Amino acid sequence: MAAETTFKAGLEDVVSNTSEICFLDGKQGRLLYYGYDIHDLVDGGASFEEVVYLLWHGELPNQSQLKAFTDELAKERALDEPVLDLLKRLPKDANAMAVLRTAVSFLGLYDPDDGDESLEANYRKAARLVAKIPTVVTSFERIRQGLEPVQPDPSLSAAANFFYLLRGTKPSEFETKAFNTALILHADHELNASTFSARVTAGTLSDMYSAITSAIGTLKGPLHGGANEQVMRMLLEIGDPAKAIAWIDDALTQKKKIMGFGHRVYRTEDPRATHLRELSKQAGELKGETKWFEMSQAIEKHMLDVKGLHANVDFYSASLYYSLGIPTHLYTPIFACSRISGWTAHVLEQYKNNRLIRPRAEYVGPTNRTFVPLNER
Numbered sequence: 001m002a003a004e005t006t007f008k009a010g011l012e013d014v015v016s017n018t019s020e021i022c023f024l025d026g027k028q029g030r031l032l033y034y035g036y037d038i039h040d041l042v043d044g045g046a047s048f049e050e051v052v053y054l055l056w057h058g059e060l061p062n063q064s065q066l067k068a069f070t071d072e073l074a075k076e077r078a079l080d081e082p083v084l085d086l087l088k089r090l091p092k093d094a095n096a097m098a099v100l101r102t103a104v105s106f107l108g109l110y111d112p113d114d115g116d117e118s119l120e121a122n123y124r125k126a127a128r129l130v131a132k133i134p135t136v137v138t139s140f141e142r143i144r145q146g147l148e149p150v151q152p153d154p155s156l157s158a159a160a161n162f163f164y165l166l167r168g169t170k171p172s173e174f175e176t177k178a179f180n181t182a183l184i185l186h187a188d189h190e191l192n193a194s195t196f197s198a199r200v201t202a203g204t205l206s207d208m209y210s211a212i213t214s215a216i217g218t219l220k221g222p223l224h225g226g227a228n229e230q231v232m233r234m235l236l237e238i239g240d241p242a243k244a245i246a247w248i249d250d251a252l253t254q255k256k257k258i259m260g261f262g263h264r265v266y267r268t269e270d271p272r273a274t275h276l277r278e279l280s281k282q283a284g285e286l287k288g289e290t291k292w293f294e295m296s297q298a299i300e301k302h303m304l305d306v307k308g309l310h311a312n313v314d315f316y317s318a319s320l321y322y323s324l325g326i327p328t329h330l331y332t333p334i335f336a337c338s339r340i341s342g343w344t345a346h347v348l349e350q351y352k353n354n355r356l357i358r359p360r361a362e363y364v365g366p367t368n369r370t371f372v373p374l375n376e377r
């Protein structure tokens, strides 16, 4: 049937809304949050909390604004008893992203602002989500390991607190700095699939928790946030840097996608990979085990040579997190611990200037068929 509008597979390059939050230049490899280049935020020593504030308010906080904001976030980190109870009752071998999706949906029922759809209430819900998601991720991991969840430490930054909740001990300066950088780099990325899905849900004027639950389910897939875990599984399967090229060639011959490569928007180096590559190198050196970094580098070079594809954000985050001693199945939940800042920023922006998001499909099925009653078929 004649299409009323042009069909673009995967909505490639289709512009769905205006946004002030994130500027992405796929040709130049530039990524800006509210006009600030991520390289400047990282090299200038910004904290993840400053970036969250920027994404929600469009301006960097001054010192007293930042103090009030970090205090607000730190106060909201602990989980209510029913949520901890739920985590204890879930199957111990459940997928960590499925647990997060379930727990976030459940958290909404206990939010004191549940049912209040004012913008002020939605900012408070956003703060609770940013604060509590790392607690959900780490608490379930400890429960899974047969350990008691740890109480959040309000004196620690978001980055340091994550390790504290996971291990019960404070992280090193390098671990905190590396993780803070990873959190900043994953915070927002314009209309990626999970953010789009959050905006579609918010666009029906459904609530914040529904929008974020949609986003978590979307991030989980291996073509999106789930790729970082698949990258590490690939590196572990290869096992030896000397075997990497043959492994990749074999996978490419079988028309398999190599996880951590390619991007819908970037046609050059993903600017986030620049930092993650360096952090992965440093983390490997500090650990005295550089093989995962070396293997990653060999694969990166080969993929560029034979396929012209660059590493994306998920590629070097894998070997970085591995060298930081983080279990592989937590890599995608960690992505969510950061991206929750961008998701909530986009949901708030959607609420402020809402229009239902409802594209069209180009119909390619049959038409004008004659109905035959059941007893005649």
Ligand SMILES: CC(=O)SCCNC(=O)CCNC(=O)[C@H](O)C(C)(C)COP(=O)(O)OP(=O)(O)OC[C@H]1O[C@@H](n2cnc3c(N)ncnc32)[C@H](O)[C@@H]1OP(=O)(O)O
Residues within 6 Å of the ligand: 010, 192, 222, 223, 224, 225, 227, 256, 257, 258, 259, 260, 261, 262, 263, 264, 265, 307, 309, 312, 313, 314
């Ligand atoms: C946080 C993030 O979401 S970053 C992305 C994380 N995802 C991954 O790393 C998974 C691996 N990468 C991919 O699957 C893709 O590159 C995506 C999903 C990121 C982008 O997909 P699209 O924009 O739809 O590109 P598409 O899949 O059509 O690829 C275009 C061509 O490049 C090839 N290609 C793209 N990525 C890869 C890859 N990782 N390995 C091998 N070939 C690839 C495709 O096979 C296709 O080739 P063809 O034209 O000969 O058929």
Ligand SMILES: O=C([O-])CC(=O)C(=O)O
Residues within 6 Å of the ligand: 188, 189, 191, 192, 193, 264, 265, 312, 313
């Ligand atoms: O923008 C995208 O399509 C995927 C991505 O890199 C991200 O979500 O960080």
